[in-house]
Amino acid sequence: xxxxxxxxxxxxxxxxxxxxxxxxxxxxxxxxxxxxxxxxxxxxxxxxxxxxxxxxxxxxxxxxxxxxxxxxxxxxxxxxxxxxxxxxxxxxxxxxxxxxxxxxxxxxxxxxxxxxxxxxxxxxxxxxxxxxxxxxxxxxxxxxxxxxxxxxxxxxxxxxxxxxxxxxxxxxxxxxxxxxxxxxxxxxxxxxxxxxxxxxxxxxxxxxxxxxxxxxxxxxxxxxxxxxxxxxxxxxxxxxxxxxxxxxxxxxxxxxxxxxxxxxxxxxxxxxxxxxxxxxxxxxxxxxxxxxxxxxxxxxxxxxxxxxxxxxxxxxxxxxxxxxxxxxxxxxxxxxxxxxxxxxxxxx
Numbered sequence: 001x002x003x004x005x006x007x008x009x010x011x012x013x014x015x016x017x018x019x020x021x022x023x024x025x026x027x028x029x030x031x032x033x034x035x036x037x038x039x040x041x042x043x044x045x046x047x048x049x050x051x052x053x054x055x056x057x058x059x060x061x062x063x064x065x066x067x068x069x070x071x072x073x074x075x076x077x078x079x080x081x082x083x084x085x086x087x088x089x090x091x092x093x094x095x096x097x098x099x100x101x102x103x104x105x106x107x108x109x110x111x112x113x114x115x116x117x118x119x120x121x122x123x124x125x126x127x128x129x130x131x132x133x134x135x136x137x138x139x140x141x142x143x144x145x146x147x148x149x150x151x152x153x154x155x156x157x158x159x160x161x162x163x164x165x166x167x168x169x170x171x172x173x174x175x176x177x178x179x180x181x182x183x184x185x186x187x188x189x190x191x192x193x194x195x196x197x198x199x200x201x202x203x204x205x206x207x208x209x210x211x212x213x214x215x216x217x218x219x220x221x222x223x224x225x226x227x228x229x230x231x232x233x234x235x236x237x238x239x240x241x242x243x244x245x246x247x248x249x250x251x252x253x254x255x256x257x258x259x260x261x262x263x264x265x266x267x268x269x270x271x272x273x274x275x276x277x278x279x280x281x282x283x284x285x286x287x288x289x290x291x292x293x294x295x296x297x298x299x300x301x302x303x304x305x306x307x308x309x310x311x312x313x314x315x316x317x318x319x320x321x322x323x324x325x326x327x328x329x330x331x332x333x334x335x336x337x338x339x340x341x342x343x344x345x346x347x348x
Contacts, residue, residue: 009228015235016146020339026239027332030246031254037247040240060244061199063237064138064307065207068158070230071141072211073223074151080212083156089287089297090156093280096301097161098168100279101132102175104272109179120261122184124268126317127326129176129188130309131272133169135161138204139241140296140303142234143338147346149295155208157300162200184320191316199308242335245310249328262325269329273337277302295346299338306331 015022030037043059083090105128112121136157144154161168170192177188215223253262280301284294309327317323 008232012146012228012231012235015232016342019235020336020343022235022239023242023335023339026243027246027250030243031250034247034251037244040244041248060241060307061203063241064305065203066237067142067234068138068155068204069207069211069214070234071138071145071151071155071158072208072213073215073230074141074145074227075155075212075215076152076220077216080152080156083152086287089153089283089289089293090160092283092287093153093157093297093300094160094164096279096283097136097157097276097304098132098172100276100301101128101272101304102172104275105129105132105176106179108268115264117261118181120264120322122180122182123320123322124265124326125176125180126184126188126320126323127313128268128272128330129173129180130313130323130327131304131306131330132176133172134305134309135165135168135200135204136300137303137305137307137334139238139335140299140338142238143299143303143342144296146231146234147295147299147342148292149299149346150292151296153293153296154300155212157296159205159208162204165200184323187317187320191312199311200305204305238335241307242332245307245328245331248310249325253325265326265329266333269326269333270337273302273330273333277337277341291346298341298345302337302341303334304330306334 040059045057045059045062047056105125108128109121109125112124115121138158141151141154141158143149145151173188173192177185177192180188277298280298281294283289283301284297287293289297306327310324310331313324313327
């Protein structure tokens with residue numbers, strides 16, 4: 001096993017060092033060659049029926065599930081038990097994940113009152129609402145794992161925000177619905193009544209629990225011996241997910257750009273993402289967290305499950321396709337900011 005592990009470990013370290021440029025390259029490729037990314041989003045690996053219900057297995061949710069399964073395998077039993085002794089860190093992260101973007105959206109709604117195109121303001125607000133209402137991203141566990149963070153805490157953030165999504169998601173969507181107007185407000189209130197609980201349960205909660213079970217059955221020693229390979233898989237999945245998501249929007253942005261709209265949206269998205277990561281660091285200082293917990297807090301609060309947000313936007317807000325742009329931009333920006341934070345703060 002040692003002869004296999006050493007080259008894989010070396011490759012993981014090399015990818016980790018230059019991962020920000022790999023992410024940027026995937027965005028550039030998506031903008032000019034989106035075909036493969038769009039094909040990934042339409043690929044279905046099969047289906048079967050259970051109790052007269054048809055279950056499909058599209059590739060993007062399966063890739064998301066693989067990240068969560070790997071995170072579950074990486075969560076040590078001792079760390080999971082430790083969460084029960086420090087519940088305030090977990091609860092503080094859940095609160096910060098909702099309060100920070102919601103407060104930011106309220107500020108933006110007032111600051112953008114005099115923007116020359118009111119419809120663009122509504123599109124930005126609705127897109128940000130979908131970002132803020134989603135649980136913490138499964139990809140955050142991969143970033144935490146690759147930066148040697150507290151995987152149990154990272155997984156706890158994902159599971160807690162997912163389990164609370166029937167309460168938190170409608171609350172955020174209704175709140176932003178009150179500061180938007182017209183059809184946009186109506187869509188948010190209607191969307192708040194539906195949610196995406198079944199999707200989150202199938203593709204986030206279940207694979208996480210299965211990963212924890214797999215570690216318990218296999219034992220710590222066996223799992224630890226394959227963790228370099230698991231990290232390598234995480235990198236590959238993250239790149240494919242980013243490329244696939246970017247393929248939805250970046251080609252249109254490149255062919256028919258609305259420069260002032262794109263510029264203000266990019267500024268707002270970068271500000272929100274930076275604030276979210278900063279709030280994770282601030283909470284770590286408040287709770288006197290160690291380095292591992294700081295890693296998990298920053299990546300957890302900075303990264304939301306925008307893949308689910310995109311699916312919801314495509315289905316429920318098809319009459320307002322521009323609301324997908326802030327979600328796409330945040331998905332791109334959060335990985336760039338994550339790469340920058342990882343490089344500047346956590347890389348050893």
